[in-house]
Amino acid sequence: MKCPNCDSKNLGRIGNDHYYCWNCCLELSVEKGKININQIEEDGSLSSLNDIFYQSGS
Template identity: 85%
Template structure:
């Protein structure tokens, strides 16, 4: 598995179907066969980056 942002393989597993990229500091999770990409904010909350990586067809 590679990070969709940096294409690196420096991923750590942090939970069931949850990974962390140590190169670009993104959290990746897989739900229903789709990868969700989140940025970890300073307060520990997650901000979705899916809109950047997945363009809608409309």
């Protein structure tokens, strides 16, 4: 698996179907065959970046 942001294979597994990219510091999770991309905020919360990576075709 590669990071959809930086195309790196430098991913660490942090749980079942949850990964962390060591190059661009994003958390990735796989759910029903789709990769969800989250940014980790300073307070430890996650902000979804799916809207940036998966824009609708409208």
